Amino acid sequence: MVDAVAGKAGQIASEQRSIEVMYARLDQKKADAIVASEEAMAPSIDGAESRWARDDMVRRTAGTLGVLELAERSLCFGRIDSADGKALHVGRIGLRSKSGEILLVDWRAEAARPFYAATMASPLGLRRRRHLRVEDRRVVDVSDELFDGTGPTSADVVSDGPLVLALGAARTGRMREAAATLQREQDEIVRSGHRGIMVVDGGPGTGKTIVALHRAAYVLYAFPTIAERGVLVFGPNRRFLAYISDVLPSLGENNVQLATGPDLLGVEATRSESDAVARAKGRRLLAEALARRVRDRQPHGVPLRFTTAHGAVTLDASRVDAARRSALQGGIGHNRGRALFLEHVVDDLVDELEQQTARDMSDFEDELKNVGVDLDRMFAPQPGYAESEEADSRSDGLEIDWDRIRDDLLGDISIDRTIAQVWPRLRADDVLRELLTDPEVLAEAAPELSDEQIDSIGAGAQAGWSRADLPLLDEARAQVDGLPEITYGHVVVDEAQQLSEMEWRMLMHRCPSRSMTIVGDLAQAGPTSSIARWEDALEPFVEGRFTHHTLTVNYRTTAEILEATKPILAQIAPAQSLSYSIRRGEAPINLTVAAAEIDDAVADIVTQSARDHPDELVGIVAATQHARRIESGPLDARAAIVSATDARGLEFDTVIIIDPDEIQQESESGLRDLYVAQTRATKRLITLTITAAESAPSRCRSSRS
Ligand SMILES: Nc1ncnc2c1ncn2[C@@H]1O[C@H](COP(=O)(O)OP(=O)(O)OP(=O)(O)O)[C@@H](O)[C@H]1O
Numbered sequence: 001m002v003d004a005v006a007g008k009a010g011q012i013a014s015e016q017r018s019i020e021v022m023y024a025r026l027d028q029k030k031a032d033a034i035v036a037s038e039e040a041m042a043p044s045i046d047g048a049e050s051r052w053a054r055d056d057m058v059r060r061t062a063g064t065l066g067v068l069e070l071a072e073r074s075l076c077f078g079r080i081d082s083a084d085g086k087a088l089h090v091g092r093i094g095l096r097s098k099s100g101e102i103l104l105v106d107w108r109a110e111a112a113r114p115f116y117a118a119t120m121a122s123p124l125g126l127r128r129r130r131h132l133r134v135e136d137r138r139v140v141d142v143s144d145e146l147f148d149g150t151g152p153t154s155a156d157v158v159s160d161g162p163l164v165l166a167l168g169a170a171r172t173g174r175m176r177e178a179a180a181t182l183q184r185e186q187d188e189i190v191r192s193g194h195r196g197i198m199v200v201d202g203g204p205g206t207g208k209t210i211v212a213l214h215r216a217a218y219v220l221y222a223f224p225t226i227a228e229r230g231v232l233v234f235g236p237n238r239r240f241l242a243y244i245s246d247v248l249p250s251l252g253e254n255n256v257q258l259a260t261g262p263d264l265l266g267v268e269a270t271r272s273e274s275d276a277v278a279r280a281k282g283r284r285l286l287a288e289a290l291a292r293r294v295r296d297r298q299p300h301g302v303p304l305r306f307t308t309a310h311g312a313v314t315l316d317a318s319r320v321d322a323a324r325r326s327a328l329q330g331g332i333g334h335n336r337g338r339a340l341f342l343e344h345v346v347d348d349l350v351d352e353l354e355q356q357t358a359r360d361m362s363d364f365e366d367e368l369k370n371v372g373v374d375l376d377r378m379f380a381p382q383p384g385y386a387e388s389e390e391a392d393s394r395s396d397g398l399e400i401d402w403d404r405i406r407d408d409l410l411g412d413i414s415i416d417r418t419i420a421q422v423w424p425r426l427r428a429d430d431v432l433r434e435l436l437t438d439p440e441v442l443a444e445a446a447p448e449l450s451d452e453q454i455d456s457i458g459a460g461a462q463a464g465w466s467r468a469d470l471p472l473l474d475e476a477r478a479q480v481d482g483l484p485e486i487t488y489g490h491v492v493v494d495e496a497q498q499l500s501e502m503e504w505r506m507l508m509h510r511c512p513s514r515s516m517t518i519v520g521d522l523a524q525a526g527p528t529s530s531i532a533r534w535e536d537a538l539e540p541f542v543e544g545r546f547t548h549h550t551l552t553v554n555y556r557t558t559a560e561i562l563e564a565t566k567p568i569l570a571q572i573a574p575a576q577s578l579s580y581s582i583r584r585g586e587a588p589i590n591l592t593v594a595a596a597e598i599d600d601a602v603a604d605i606v607t608q609s610a611r612d613h614p615d616e617l618v619g620i621v622a623a624t625q626h627a628r629r630i631e632s633g634p635l636d637a638r639a640a641i642v643s644a645t646d647a648r649g650l651e652f653d654t655v656i657i658i659d660p661d662e663i664q665q666e667s668e669s670g671l672r673d674l675y676v677a678q679t680r681a682t683k684r685l686i687t688l689t690i691t692a693a694e695s696a697p698s699r700c701r702s703s704r705s
Pocket residue numbers: 163166167175176178181182183186202203204205206207208209210211521555556648649650651679
């Protein structure tokens with residue numbers, strides 16, 4: 001025992017020396033980056049090119065400095081020792097000494113893979129994996145796992161792993177990165193060489209979000225060509241994005257955009273509507289209806305007659321159609337297509353005019369010939385005269401500057417007017433509003449909607465956009481103004497079970513390369529989701545070309561709480577098995593209270609929790625009505641109230657569920673919402689059931705399930 005302690009102290013001291021060398025190098029690199037940045041910012045007397053190079057340099061040094069500063073915290077968190085005695089430290093970034101010796105490898109580097117992948121059965125050449133806990137540049141703890149079957153020596157420190165520590169720590173309201181403790185099944189997905197679409201599902205708490213965010217960091221590191229085009233993380237709401245917003249910066253990645261639907265469009269959803277209406281608006285049939293509406297504002301199968309300063313010309317339907325098709329190539333949209341259509345039409349007009357002129361000339365020559373005049377002979381070069389260019393062009397007919405005529409026609413108001421009639425400029429907002437106020441189209445696209453619902457859609461369209469309108473607006477913009485200019489090399493989609501068919505289209509518009517990490521759990525689908533299988537969601541975009549992984553270990557919810565969710569899971573997703581929880585804890589508590597006593601009961605539990613577990617977070621999950629009331633009252637700083645539908649993805653140490661019956665009845669996904677609520681707790685789950693009696697016999701009549 002004494003040996004082990006002495007061993008641990010000795011190991012900590014030895015690691016401290018290594019860590020100091022790393023921090024000294026980090027400081028040096030920071031100082032170098034500051035000098036480089038100052039030099040780059042020095043006034044430049046040269047031209048624009050060197051100013052551009054300077055700005056680029058300033059940007060790059062600022063980026064380097066940012067990464068170095070972020071790496072400061074927990075710079076090194078691990079070490080692997082191979083069976084042949086070589087040691088490698090693993091951390092946030094890679095570091096080499098000035099002479100090129102490796103001091104630290106980036107956790108995403110291939111050399112670091114065994115740190116995550118080694119097991120007793122397959123040690124990958126390792127003898128030992130060591131986790132280091134470093135606080136303020138001081139090594140405060142080390143813990144080792146041995147793989148070669150030998151017993152620990154005094155240089156090995158075998159204790160509770162860091163995963164146990166990480167999972168047992170109180171929640172802070174912000175998700176923490178987990179580079180030090182990524183588990184093997186998670187790491188395999190994070191490090192996958194697959195560049196296309198990867199779907200990761202699994203029950204609540206199985207680390208889907210952790211995997212998705214570490215995957216984003218890996219993509220940025222390992223696939224530079226994708227990274228250059230940027231990474232987007234798409235989440236269901238801003239609260240969720242705030243919850244995960246620290247993870248990528250603490251992994252040293254600041255250039256990732258986090259967004260919800262309104263962020264992507266730059267439009268807020270200001271109106272709410274029923275789930276049934278929102279679900280209907282999510283149908284991709286509406287994209288086709290929008291496309292049809294826009295198509296109807298373009299000429300199809302009709303000839304067009306133009307009156308120009310050079311004569312009247314009719315372009316037949318096949319030429320008009322061909323001009324339309326070439327104008328719309330590449331998904332540039334109706335409005336920009338219109339300008340190209342004008343150009344194609346003018347080319348055709350010039351062509352037609354040239355042919356007309358040639359025909360007129362030939363008729364004229366024939367007429368002259370009939371009266372005995374031969375133009376060819378008249379303009380033929382005389383013997384002894386050199387052929388002049390002038391004679392040459394005259395023999396071609398009249399001297400007509402067709403380029404100038406083309407320019408004239410492009411600016412010809414009457415041509416523009418004719419085109420305006422068959423191809424008017426459109427506004428995406430108007431196109432969508434017209435669609436939403438067209439009862440026939442709506443009835444065809446969503447036959448399950450009642451007349452009242454269709455009327456309410458029409459009335460709503462005049463009163464601001466709803467959440468479900470935004471993907472439709474995006475579609476209308478794509479049809480009218482072309483696909484979005486801002487796209488990404490890789491898109492991470494979290495809580496993907498929430499997306500409607502239209503939302504999938506909105507995301508695909510922004511990811512032309514179809515490189516995506518999609519995480520979600522269909523058993524947690526909300527009231528407006530209509531997708532039953534990932535294949536259904538992705539088939540229209542990539543057919544079957546995506547990989548699929550399922551996570552099975554639960555890192556959030558204790559086995560006791562998970563067991564309590566079993567009956568609901570059996571109803572909402574009979575094919576899904578319960579994940580395996582690596583945590584054990586308290587049995588869930590059920591309390592019965594009278595309606596009038598809910599707020600007092602909640603206040604009591606929150607106060608007691610603050611007393612017994614002062615560092616921990618309490619989440620109160622309720623149907624909207626209760627959530628609004630409690631939110632408007634005073635609430636302890638360590639407690640948060642959230643509606644059941646918005647609770648997806650979040651977690652708290654203690655969860656209080658208010659009135660599960662009401663949560664179930666509130667929406668069509670009520671049972672799934674309740675399942676989501678139950679699976680938010682890391683330690684304690686307390687359910688308050690409301691009794692019809694004015695006052696419950698005892699507020700805290702409780703039962704343990
Ligand atoms: N390897 C890990 N190391 C440390 N913590 C982890 C690890 N994997 C998961 N966790 C923690 O487990 C909890 C659940 O993870 P996460 O939120 O990613 O699960 P999820 O599958 O996305 O859940 P949900 O379906 O409810 O959204 C989080 O607190 C997360 O930080």
